[in-house]
Amino acid sequence: MYWLAKDGDAWDRRHISRFDPRFWTLNFPRPMVGALTTTGSDALACKLVFYRKNDLAGLIWESEDHFDHSLLAYETEKDYRGLVLSFRWQSSNVKALDQVHGPTLTIEGRDSGGMTRSWFVRLWNYASGTPEDAVITLDFDNLDGGFLLPGEADPVYAGDIDRLFLSLVPPDFDGASDGPIEDGGGGFQDVIADVTLTGIQITGARSSLPIGDDYVKPHDLKIANGYDDVFNLTPERVVRNVVQLGYRGLVTHYAGMSHYYSLSWDPGEARFVIDTAKPKLNPATAAWHQDYFSRFAAYDFKVILSLSFELFAADVPFDWQQRTHDGDPALTGWSPPSSLIAPTNLDALTYIRDVYLALADLQQGLGYDPVFQIGEPWWWYQLSGEPEPCFYDTTTEARYLSETGQPVPARHISIFETPDTVQQAYLDWLGDKLGEATLWLRDELKAVHAGAKVTLLFFTPQVLNAAAPMLKTVNMPVDQWSFPAFDFLQIEDYDHVVEGNWAAHEKGLDQVAVELGYGPADSQYFAGFNLLPETLFVWANIDRSISDGLARQYDEILVWAYPQVSRDGFVYFRLKEDDVNGFHEVRFPTDIAFGSSGGPEFSTNVIETASGFESRNINWSEARARYDAGSGLRSEEDVALLLSFFRARQGRAFGFRFKDWSDFKSSLPAAAPSALDQTIGTGDGVTARFPLTKTYTSGGEATVRPIHKPVIGSVNIALDGIEQAAGWLLDNITGEVVFDVPPGSGVSITAGFEFDVPVRFLNDTLDISLETFRAGQAPSIGLVELKL
Numbered sequence: 001m002y003w004l005a006k007d008g009d010a011w012d013r014r015h016i017s018r019f020d021p022r023f024w025t026l027n028f029p030r031p032m033v034g035a036l037t038t039t040g041s042d043a044l045a046c047k048l049v050f051y052r053k054n055d056l057a058g059l060i061w062e063s064e065d066h067f068d069h070s071l072l073a074y075e076t077e078k079d080y081r082g083l084v085l086s087f088r089w090q091s092s093n094v095k096a097l098d099q100v101h102g103p104t105l106t107i108e109g110r111d112s113g114g115m116t117r118s119w120f121v122r123l124w125n126y127a128s129g130t131p132e133d134a135v136i137t138l139d140f141d142n143l144d145g146g147f148l149l150p151g152e153a154d155p156v157y158a159g160d161i162d163r164l165f166l167s168l169v170p171p172d173f174d175g176a177s178d179g180p181i182e183d184g185g186g187g188f189q190d191v192i193a194d195v196t197l198t199g200i201q202i203t204g205a206r207s208s209l210p211i212g213d214d215y216v217k218p219h220d221l222k223i224a225n226g227y228d229d230v231f232n233l234t235p236e237r238v239v240r241n242v243v244q245l246g247y248r249g250l251v252t253h254y255a256g257m258s259h260y261y262s263l264s265w266d267p268g269e270a271r272f273v274i275d276t277a278k279p280k281l282n283p284a285t286a287a288w289h290q291d292y293f294s295r296f297a298a299y300d301f302k303v304i305l306s307l308s309f310e311l312f313a314a315d316v317p318f319d320w321q322q323r324t325h326d327g328d329p330a331l332t333g334w335s336p337p338s339s340l341i342a343p344t345n346l347d348a349l350t351y352i353r354d355v356y357l358a359l360a361d362l363q364q365g366l367g368y369d370p371v372f373q374i375g376e377p378w379w380w381y382q383l384s385g386e387p388e389p390c391f392y393d394t395t396t397e398a399r400y401l402s403e404t405g406q407p408v409p410a411r412h413i414s415i416f417e418t419p420d421t422v423q424q425a426y427l428d429w430l431g432d433k434l435g436e437a438t439l440w441l442r443d444e445l446k447a448v449h450a451g452a453k454v455t456l457l458f459f460t461p462q463v464l465n466a467a468a469p470m471l472k473t474v475n476m477p478v479d480q481w482s483f484p485a486f487d488f489l490q491i492e493d494y495d496h497v498v499e500g501n502w503a504a505h506e507k508g509l510d511q512v513a514v515e516l517g518y519g520p521a522d523s524q525y526f527a528g529f530n531l532l533p534e535t536l537f538v539w540a541n542i543d544r545s546i547s548d549g550l551a552r553q554y555d556e557i558l559v560w561a562y563p564q565v566s567r568d569g570f571v572y573f574r575l576k577e578d579d580v581n582g583f584h585e586v587r588f589p590t591d592i593a594f595g596s597s598g599g600p601e602f603s604t605n606v607i608e609t610a611s612g613f614e615s616r617n618i619n620w621s622e623a624r625a626r627y628d629a630g631s632g633l634r635s636e637e638d639v640a641l642l643l644s645f646f647r648a649r650q651g652r653a654f655g656f657r658f659k660d661w662s663d664f665k666s667s668l669p670a671a672a673p674s675a676l677d678q679t680i681g682t683g684d685g686v687t688a689r690f691p692l693t694k695t696y697t698s699g700g701e702a703t704v705r706p707i708h709k710p711v712i713g714s715v716n717i718a719l720d721g722i723e724q725a726a727g728w729l730l731d732n733i734t735g736e737v738v739f740d741v742p743p744g745s746g747v748s749i750t751a752g753f754e755f756d757v758p759v760r761f762l763n764d765t766l767d768i769s770l771e772t773f774r775a776g777q778a779p780s781i782g783l784v785e786l787k788l
Contacts, residue, residue, distance in 0.1 A: 002543045004536060005070040005569035010212030016074060018202050018209050019061060019085060022240070023074060025232045028057040031263055031272045031315065034168075035288035038236045042200045047287040048094070048193040050170035051263055051272055053177040058106075059166040059195070067233055069241050070569040074211040078109065080140040080158040083204035089127065089134050093193035095169045096131035097124040100147075103168065105138070107145070109161035119145035119156045123166075135199075168195055180265040180272070188265035192283050216246035221546065221572045223247045224306075224526060225562040227285070228256035235292035241566055243299055246573070251296060252304040252373060252490075252526075252558055255359060257338050258312035260285040274315050276351050280358040290362045297366040305359045306457070307352055308375035313339040320348040322380050322390035325411035330380040330390035340380040343437035344396040353444045360449060369451035373490060374438050376459050378475040379430055381468075387415045389470065391430055400429060415468040427473045435480025442486065453487040457526070458516075460508030461495035476515070483517035488555065492526035497545045498538050503688030505545065506729070506738050509552070525549040529560040530568060539570055546572075551733045583786075584649065585733070587657040587756060588629070589641050594661050595634065598627030598783070623705075625660065625757055625785040633779070639768060642781070651764035655786045657709050657756035665714075665754045666694055673752035675716035675723040680751050683719075683743025690749055692735045707755045708735040708788040714754040719747050734788075758786040 016023075021044040026036035032055040034048040048057055065073035095102045105121040121143060127134035146152030170191045172181055183189035223242055230238050242251065262278035265271075281289070296303050311320075313331055320341045322330035331337040341348035360370040380390040389412050397408045409422040419427055442454045463475040483489075491512055496505040513519070527545040530538040542559065549557040559565060559572070600623035633639055649656055666677035681690040692707040692715070712732050717724045728739045735755075743749055762782030 001573055002539055003569075003571040003573070004539060005571050007070055007073070009569070010071045010073075010214050012212070012214045013210050014213045015208040016211050017200075018077070018083070018207055019200055020074075021197070021200060022234050022237045023061075023065070023068075024234070025060045025062070025067065026057060027060060027232050028055065030258070030312075032057065033231075033259055033282055033284045035231070035284035036234050037287060037291040038234050039196070040198070043196065043198040044200075044234070045287075046168065046193075046195040047284045048168060048191075048195070049262075049282050049284050050093075050181060050191040050193060051265070053170065053172045053174060053179055053181055055170055056173070057168040059168060059197075061164040063162050067566065068212075068237070069245060069566045070212070071214040071216075071571065072212045072241055072244055074209045077206060077209055078160050078162065079206060080161050081206075083140045083158070083202060083206055084137065085140070085200075085202050086135065086137040087197045087200045089123070089129075089136050089195075089197060091132050091193070091195045093171060093191050094195060095171055095173055097127055097134060098131040101167075101169055101173050101175055102131075103166060106165040106167065107143075107156055107158075107161055108163050108165065109157070111157045112159065114160070119143075119154055121145050121156065122147055125149050140204075168193070190263070213244075215244050216571055217573060218246045218248050219572055220557070221247065222250045222252070222556050222558040223562055223565065224252040224254070224558045224560040226254040226256055227260060227289075228254075228258050229561065229563040231256075231259050231288065235288060235295050238292070238562065239295040239299065242296075242301075242562065245565070245571065249300065250302050250304065250556060250558075252306055253292075254306040254308070254375060255289075255355065257308065257310040258315075260355065261311075261315070263315060269318075272315055273317055274311070274351070276347070276354075280351070280355045281362075286358075286362065289359065293363050293366060297363075297368075302368050302371065303363070304371045304373050304455070305356060305363075306373040306375045307355060308457075309341045309343065309348075309352070309377050310338045311341060313337045316341070317348075319393075319395065320345050321393060322396075323393040324382060324388040324390050325392055325413055327392075328382070328388070331382065331384075332380075333383045340378070340390065342393045342396050343377065343379070343434045344399050345393075349437055349440065353441055356441075356445055357448055360445075360452070369453070370445075370449050371453045371455065372441075372445050373455050373457055374441055375457045377434060377438050377456065378459075378463065379434060379471075381415045381471070386413060387468070388413060389415050389474075391426075391474070396430075396433070399433070400426065404429065412470070415465075415470055417470075419470060424473075427470050430474040431477045432480070434475060435477030439480055439485065455488050455490050455524070456481065456486050457490040457492060458512060460491065460493040460512060461504070464508050464511060478515055481516055483519075483522060488522045488524060489516065489518040490524045490526060492560065493545075494526070494529050494560065497527065497541045498530070498535075500541050500686060501688065501742075502544075503738055503740055503742060505548070506689075506731075507740075520553040521555050523554050524556040524558065525552070525554045526558050526560045528564070530564045533567055536568060539568065543572075547734070551731070582653060583655040583758065585657065586648075587659060588759070588783075589638070589645065590659050591634075592629055592632040592638055592642060593627075593659045595632030596627050596629045596661075596783075597631045598625060599660075599662065600625050623703075624787065625759070626762075627658065627660070627759065627783040628780055629783055630779040630781040633781075643766065643768075646761065646766050649761060651766075652761050655758050655760045658759040658783060660757050664756070666752045673714060673716065673754060675718035675752045676721060676750050677752040678750060679748060680737070681743075681749045683745055683747035683749060685745045686742050688739045688742040690737050690739075692737065692751055692753060692755070694755075706735065706788075707753070709756040709758050710735050711754040711756060716752045718750045719743055721748070721750070758788055759783040760786055 021038045026034050028034050031051050034057045037045050039045050063078045064076040103123045107119040110116055123136055127136045140158035143156040145154035180188045261274045262282045263272040264275035266273045316339050322340045322342045330340040356372055382388045392411055400408055409426050446452055465471050493508050528542045602623050665673050667673045680693050694705045696703045715730050717728055728737055762784050768779045
């Protein structure tokens with residue numbers, strides 16, 4: 001189950017010092033990169049890579065917390081009056097404190113009259129020391145903007161501040177030039193810079209801030225994250241949120257597609273391009289990830305290293321890109337877009353391999369072998385306009401001619417076209433090349449890290465598109481990917497989940513399991529994600545997909561992704577008494593059950609006043625059944641059977657099915673179940689999954705009972721009164737009917753069935769004496785219904 005917490009919902013709070021290093025952010029425009037890490041309780045460090053003369057990074061303090069989960073955010077406080085902030089500033093390769101365009105504190109807020117405005121505070125005016133090593137003291141009650149003081153003084157009003165922005169620029173910054181930084185000899189030279197703030201101190205009446213400090217009970221759901229979404233935050237801040245929201249043991253980390261690489265200026269192309277001769281991780285990315293991995297390791301997390309074939313389109317080498325029939329590069333729907341490398345391009349694959357290995361090098365000494373995820377490897381198609389397949393880059397076409405002796409056949413313009421025999425041969429070859437590329441990556445990684453595990457992330461909605469079968473041909477090379485090609489398989493289908501297309505969801509997951517052969521123990525499932533803050537209803541679908549993943553007994557279930565979890569206040573918790581793994585799909589011996597006693601139980605608080613009136617509070621909206629199986633024992637053979645059953649369930653450890661002979665079918669006791677017995681829903685043209693229910697009516701009142709454990713083979717379904725022999729399937733684990741095609745709007749859906757009750761033993765001990773049993777005294781053996 002889940003909850004979307006809102007501001008003010010935190011129930012446990014403590015205080016932090018305002019300007020706590022963990023809660024600063026660092027932001028900058030592409031192509032430059034930077035990283036912010038905490039080096040102590042009063043210290044932070046910035047690692048910067050400047051590429052252009054006018055690159056500008058901002059070290060930012062927000063008065064309102066925009067990045068932490070609602071249960072963990074600090075309270076908004078915009079009044080800085082009475083505060084004094086001091087810290088030691090040390091820098092290298094940034095514009096020095098005493099220079100024009102040197103580090104400037106931009107204060108954004110409102111003046112005493114409520115008018116929006118900004119002040120520009122030159123830090124050198126408040127520094128004591130050298131231009132690269134100084135103690136800076138900022139008294140917010142006596143703070144002036146302006147370059148030269150007192151002549152240009154612009155007094156700051158500190159009573160209504162939104163944020164503080166401390167500018168960091170390269171030494172050649174002039175505020176005008178957009179060109180690349182030069183090395184003095186006519187070539188390009190990036191600038192690696194460092195800035196540290198240590199001994200951060202804040203004094204005054206408002207020097208501390210209340211902050212949410214809740215700890216969600218640890219659960220089994222795991223989390224996925226992406227560097228491109230959190231590069232501006234400190235790793236310590238991210239890890240704090242993950243741990244205190246109850247996630248444990250495992251996090252999948254997507255290294256992204258737009259921030260990790262090193263660039264150089266290409267004068268011929270007049271753009272910055274990924275430079276494979278430089279370190280595969282730029283210095284800022286390496287610093288951030290080193291801190292990120294070590295902080296997760298301190299909490300015994302294993303971080304799965306994820307990369308995909310996706311790179312930021314503006315920076316990727318042109319000859320790496322997949323291309324359409326007319327040479328257009330493959331582009332995703334992001335803004336600005338990313339592109340996809342061709343699986344046939346060995347230079348591109350080698351680069352991806354080296355990035356994996358560079359990330360793994362940062363995990364050395366953390367106590368576990370690396371785990372690599374090959375993320376969504378595929379041949380792309382354009383998402384805008386005509387859905388053109390991107391199968392026709394120069395490298396791919398040349399390899400096809402070289403390997404087969406045949407020219408590339410007539411190019412496809414749409415993924416919906418039907419290929420002829422020659423085109424099909426090319427599509428089959430493309431699928432083989434994708435399979436070979438992923439297995440090459442697997443083998444290359446394991447050659448360096450013998451103990452490593454390698455997984456592949458498979459996205460069902462884009463690959464298993466029935467209207468475009470060529471996508472499956474090129475993107476699901478069954479021969480290469482079938483179990484045990486990878487140590488385990490990761491699967492995601494968030495398009496289906498977001499749309500609530502449960503029929504496609506079921507079909508896709510089932511198809512992958514059947515065709516690739518990875519069982520639940522060898523599979524992990526990604527549930528989610530919610531891209532936009534205005535579509536909070538998607539979390540209900542995500543929660544449902546999590547429950548389905550539990551029912552399927554996947555080895556791990558992950559929610560994607562951390563930024564959306566924090567933004568929307570998603571909290572996951574388990575209210576169910578039994579884990580799916582704690583339920584055995586076996587039935588209690590029916591002969592013993594026939595003689596058992598028991599039935600439904602409610603919980604109601606009754607308060608009787610002195611005058612005789614009563615106040616009744618209903619605690620349970622649904623009944624919970626209790627049974628005594630002891631009265632069903634008729635022979636010593638029954639006792640032996642019960643003992644075996646009890647031991648196999650390990651007492652209360654595992655639930656099981658129980659046939660309640662007094663109430664086990666959808667119809668009246670004397671009638672056989674019929675497809676018209678119970679109305680379980682009305683079609684809307686979208687929903688394909690409907691839970692079985694039984695309605696009890698008396699005196700004009702009706703109670704609906706969920707049926708979680710239908711008897712296999714007993715279920716019959718009708719649409720508008722017409723029984724359906726096909727077109728649907730039953731999930732007998734959850735008690736839901738799943739239609740191949742969602743029933744149309746207004747269509748009445750009815751069902752007939754038999755069902756069992758999910759129960760467990762009431763106690764962990766079984767007290768049976770054969771002597772008293774033979775004397776006719778039945779033991780008490782309690783069973784209690786499980787709420788699923």
